Amino acid sequence: MWVFGYGSLIWKVDFPYEEKMVGRILGYSRRFWQGSTDHRGVPGKPGRVVTLVEDPEGCVWGVAYRLPAGQECEVKAYLDFREKGGYRTTTVIFYPKDSSVKPFDVLLYIGTCDNPNYLGPAPLEEIAEQIFNAVGPSGRNTEYLFELANSIRNLVPEDADEHLFSLEKLVKELLEKHQNLNCL
Numbered sequence: 001m002w003v004f005g006y007g008s009l010i011w012k013v014d015f016p017y018e019e020k021m022v023g024r025i026l027g028y029s030r031r032f033w034q035g036s037t038d039h040r041g042v043p044g045k046p047g048r049v050v051t052l053v054e055d056p057e058g059c060v061w062g063v064a065y066r067l068p069a070g071q072e073c074e075v076k077a078y079l080d081f082r083e084k085g086g087y088r089t090t091t092v093i094f095y096p097k098d099s100s101v102k103p104f105d106v107l108l109y110i111g112t113c114d115n116p117n118y119l120g121p122a123p124l125e126e127i128a129e130q131i132f133n134a135v136g137p138s139g140r141n142t143e144y145l146f147e148l149a150n151s152i153r154n155l156v157p158e159d160a161d162e163h164l165f166s167l168e169k170l171v172k173e174l175l176e177k178h179q180n181l182n183c184l
Contacts, residue, residue, distance in 0.1 A: 001066070001067045001072045001107060002064045002065065002066050002067070002094065002104065002105070002106040002107065003064065003065050003076075003079065003106060003107045003108075003109075004025060004048065004062055004063075004064050004066060004092070004094055004106040004107065004108045005025075005062050005064070005065065006025075006030055006052065006060050006061075006062035006108075007030075007049055007050040007051075007121050007148060008049070008144060008147070008148070009038075009062075009063070009065075009109075010062055010063050010148065010151045010152070010155070011147045011148065011150075011151045012147070013065070014082075015065075015067075015075050015078055015082075016067075016068050016071060016073075016075060016081060017031050017065035017067055017068065017070070018066045018067070018068050019065070019066040020063050020064065020065050020066070021063065021064045021066075021094075021096050021097075021101070022061070022062075022063055022096070022155050022156065023061070023062070023064055023094050023095050023096040023097050023098075023100070024059050024061045024062070024094075024097070024099075025059075025060050025061075025062070025092045025093065025094055025095070025106070025108065026029075026058065026059055027054060027055065027056060027092070027097065028052040028053065028054060028055055028058045028059075028060050028091070028092075028110075029052065029053055029055040029058035029059075029060065029163070030050050030051075030052060030060050030161060030163065030164060031050060031051060031052070031053050031113075031121070031163055032048040032049065032050055032127050032131065032145075032163070032164075032167060033048070033050075033051055033053065033118065033119055033120050033121060034049050034050065034051035034087075034111035034115075034117060034118060034119065034131075035047070035048065035049075035117040035118065035119040036048065036049045036117065036134075036136060036141070037117060037136070038094045038136065038137065039137060039138035039144075040134055040135075040136045040138055040139070040140070040141040040144050040146060041134040041135070041136045042135075042136055042137075043142060044123065045127055045134060046130075046134065047117065047130070047131065047134030047135070047136055047141035047144070048119060048127055048130050048131050048134065048141060049141075049144060050148065050164075051087075051110055051111035051112075051118070052108070052110050052111075056164075061097075061152060061155065061156040061159045061161070063155070064094050064096075064106050066164060076107075079109070079121065083109045087109040087110060087111050087115070088109070088110060088111075088112060089107055089108065089109055089110075089183075090107075090108050090110060091105050091106070091107060091108065092105070092106060092108050093105060093106075094106040097156070118119055124163075125165060125170060127160045127167060127171035128167055128171045128174060129174065131144075131145050131167065131171055132171050132174045132175070135184075142171055142175070145164075145167060145171055146168065146171075147170055148164065149165060149168040151165055152164060166168070178184060
């Protein structure tokens with residue numbers, strides 16, 4: 001069994017796996033439209049983490065992990081708990097970056113618009129402000145954003161995830177503005 005990571009599963013791999021592979025899935029776009037009250041925010045002041053939205057022209061790069069033989073159920077149970085904040089699973093086709101490897105099915109966790117933590121679209125400036133201010137049990141929401149942006153940049157330098165990199169730029173501007181105000 002393979003699992004596809006497109007958010008924190010890319011850079012916070014706290015589960016056993018036998019193999020990992022960089023690649024992409026089609027028909028979706030990555031968006032910071034999922035609320036997080038259990039990791040990067042708290043009830044009443046949720047952070048924002050990524051989910052996928054259907055997009056016929058979309059392409060999302062990430063990492064597929066092959067779960068250890070004989071431990072699939074145990075690891076999946078752990079991932080189900082980790083992704084409990086409104087995510088459901090589906091199966092999609094994964095296209096490895098290495099074109100010599102044939103596409104294959106992967107399990108995908110996706111926060112759909114009918115889950116209680118779904119925040120949906122908002123102006124990028126508002127999303128950036130929310131990410132800038134949110135903190136939860138797993139840390140600052142800015143860390144999540146920056147780790148994801150750096151991971152995608154390192155794994156797939158040719159990817160131009162406009163939503164992700166625009167938010168990164170806006171949040172860095174907020175940090176700089178905040179630091180300059182503290183220096184006055």
